[in-house]
Amino acid sequence: MKTTIVGVSGYAGQVLAQLVARHPSLEVAAVQGHESAGETLGAAVPGMPKELARMVIEPLGSEFGDADVVLLALPHGASQALAPRLLDEGKVVVDLGADFRFGDEASYEAWYGSRHQAVELLGHRVYGLVEVHRKELPGARLIAVPGCYVTAASLALWPLVARSLIGNDLVVVDGYSGVSGAGKGLKPTSHFVSVNENLSAYGLLNHRHTGEMEMNLGRKVLFTPHLAPISRGILSTSYAVPEQMNSPMTGEQLLTMYREVYAGSAFVRISEHPPGTREVLGTNTIAIYPIYDPRTNRYVVISALDNLVKGAAGQAIQALNVAQGWPEELGLDQIGVWP
Known part of the structure; x- marks a missing residue:
């Protein structure tokens, strides 16, 4: 085409x-x-x-x-x-x-x-979060690609939402993005002297990706984005309160449930350790690590992706592949860069 x-x-x-x-x-x-x-x-x-x-x-x-x-x-x-x-x-x-x-x-x-x-x-329009809306995409002619922070948080928490494992309490998301997420245009906050050796919060309380997260998760979200001194990548830590009627999932049970939900998703990797952004650099993969904290009664889910690939261009091609009836992985078989 x-x-x-x-x-x-x-x-x-x-x-x-x-x-x-x-x-x-x-x-x-x-x-x-x-x-x-x-x-x-x-x-x-x-x-x-x-x-x-x-x-x-x-x-x-x-x-x-x-x-x-x-x-x-x-x-x-x-x-x-x-x-x-x-x-x-x-x-x-x-x-x-x-x-x-x-x-x-x-x-x-x-x-x-x-x-x-x-x-x-x-x-x-069809919303292009493929792992959640895959069945809606075939034949789509107008595809809206989700935001990068939104992808990281939504896919991290989606299994808990889909299996009704969290209540309707406030969801908290802390996100950290590389400087490429701020775009190519120069701003005082994205100059080398502002970013190097520095970690800073921005967009407090009103970042536009918040509304998109709430749309996907069906809950109020408190989202705080941070600018990290790296070129590309997003690391997201999301917190949610378990649904009160059932005992929370823990350990291997929680990992198994995540793997079941994403069993047909080639670009989701459920990790057994907290992932870092270098693990997914240059790939269309999102790495997710879920855990339950009994002391605070919270699910904590850490996710990492490349903001320019799975958070933008790669996800666009992935959604287009599904819309056209092509293999979902077509043209997206990059294995990443390490070290």
Whole structure:
């Protein structure tokens, strides 16, 4: 399928280019970018195959021609202006931004502070958290890729939600992200001198991924994100209170339950130790370690993923694979980087 990547100037768009280039059923037909328009793809994304490295990056908003699939890696607010036109032209749209993550207008406006410009499409989008919504994806033409923090916390807690093992109490999530999660644009808080040798919290009480977590988990969430002095990766620690009617699951029983829930999920690894971000670097895998603390009566679930792959571009390709009826792992067989 001929594929156009919109937003290749950003980190997620650059990883999309890398993944599409190695995907046996996708062809990079065109790339569009803002800051890098006019440059070659090889200059913007080092290591591209020679035939693609010479491709010139077109300005945002250029014609989409005969593309079958359009991958949108744009800031929130931009995709909703493009999606109606693309869908009318018969293209499959995969949006890595926030514009179609919520299924209703009110939730989008509450968390993003602006009116949605393509409300008529919200009821037609399929949410691309594959491990939870796999059955809804076949044939999807508008796929909304979840946020990176959201993926880490939602997949960490989903087995407890699916098996009704936690009550309706507040869920607490602490997340730590590499600097690439802040985007490519320079900000005072993401300069080397601000990030190096430093760990800081941000987005207190109102981070936009909170609403998406609440949508997925069906519970109030207190989410605190932190910026870590690493290039890429997310580590999330989530806390939930057990449902009172039954005894909490512990030890091997808890691990077994998680493995059962994710038995058909190639990109979920249930770990027997707390995972670190280096374990999943460059892969579409999320590593999850659940444990129960009897002293505080809390489930504690630690999860790690690469924010640019499983948290963005890789998850987009994974969802597209399922939507097209291809093997879920197609083009996503990276084994990671270690040491």
